Amino acid sequence: MMKETIIRLNKVSKKYHDKVVLSNVDLALKHGELILIKGDSGEGKSTLLNILALLEPIDSGDIYWQEKNISQLDIKGKKRLRKVNMSFIFQDYNLFEDLTLEENLKVFLRLSTNKKEDEIEADIHTYLKKFKMEDRKSIFIKLLSGGERQRIAIMRAFLANKSIIFADEPTANIDEENKKMIVNYFKEWKREGKVILLVSHDDFYDDIADDIYRLHKGNLSKVNRGGVK
Ligand SMILES: Nc1ncnc2c1ncn2[C@@H]1O[C@H](COP(=O)(O)OP(=O)(O)OP(=O)(O)O)[C@@H](O)[C@H]1O
Numbered sequence: 730m731m732k733e734t735i736i737r738l739n740k741v742s743k744k745y746h747d748k749v750v751l752s753n754v755d756l757a758l759k760h761g762e763l764i765l766i767k768g769d770s771g772e773g774k775s776t777l778l779n780i781l782a783l784l785e786p787i788d789s790g791d792i793y794w795q796e797k798n799i800s801q802l803d804i805k806g807k808k809r810l811r812k813v814n815m816s817f818i819f820q821d822y823n824l825f826e827d828l829t830l831e832e833n834l835k836v837f838l839r840l841s842t843n844k845k846e847d848e849i850e851a852d853i854h855t856y857l858k859k860f861k862m863e864d865r866k867s868i869f870i871k872l873l874s875g876g877e878r879q880r881i882a883i884m885r886a887f888l889a890n891k892s893i894i895f896a897d898e899p900t901a902n903i904d905e906e907n908k909k910m911i912v913n914y915f916k917e918w919k920r921e922g923k924v925i926l927l928v929s930h931d932d933f934y935d936d937i938a939d940d941i942y943r944l945h946k947g948n949l950s951k952v953n954r955g956g957v958k
């Protein structure tokens with residue numbers, strides 16, 4: 730079965746002042762795929778992610794959503810596409826520091842989904858259990874460890890249950906044991922037909938990535954899996 734493309738960049742270029750960050754970049758994200766983007770610091774990985782998430786304007790090129798050109802879509806339209814379809818795992822977590830874990834998840838789900846309150850409660854219960862964090866639910870985020878926060882940021886993206894997940898260095902602060910658990914969830918996501926765009930310096934994800942790309946000097950090139958990484 731041909732995998733269906735959900736979002737696609739066609740010859741997208743982007744610069745900040747004089748610095749070229751993306752130069753004629755093509756990239757298609759398909760259902761059921763995990764795409765890994767690598768590259769040195771400052772090469773533009775987060776910028777690429779933000780462009781796909783419709784958070785950052787482009788200088789030239791086109792963006793297609795299910796093969797419809799959405800380059801000219803207004804802010805409201807972009808916001809709607811994002812809300813319905815996209816989840817984020819940010820490197821700096823973006824959690825509400827002064828709320829407890831459980832409150833964080835509740836507020837987040839109220840803001841980012843149209844789920845009903847009893848559904849929210851049930852989902853939170855399920856995922857706290859799945860991520861083995863039930864005993865942390867009444868603790869304020871600011872009191873939790875870095876690794877715990879990162880796991881919560883990941884759990885939150887799972888809870889939101891959107892078709893595209895953007896993850897910018899999602900497991901930088903997580904130990905091997907929990908990373909393995911998270912890789913299993915990524916695999917589960919792929920099986921459900923979701924798309925995962927992962928930015929990571931880590932070779933840890935190479936095995937589950939359908940394709941690996943390297944971003945260097947504005948060019949995005951596919952890494953040859955048979956040869957050198
Ligand atoms: N709003 C902005 N204004 C000016 N320059 C910017 C802006 N956003 C990013 N840049 C520059 O664009 C380049 C790419 O930044 P980006 O954050 O995408 O890199 P990155 O590959 O994600 O790096 P890292 O691995 O360190 O997270 C950097 O040189 C950065 O300084």
Ligand SMILES: [Mg+2]
Nearest residue numbers: 774775776897
């Ligand atoms: Mg970055």
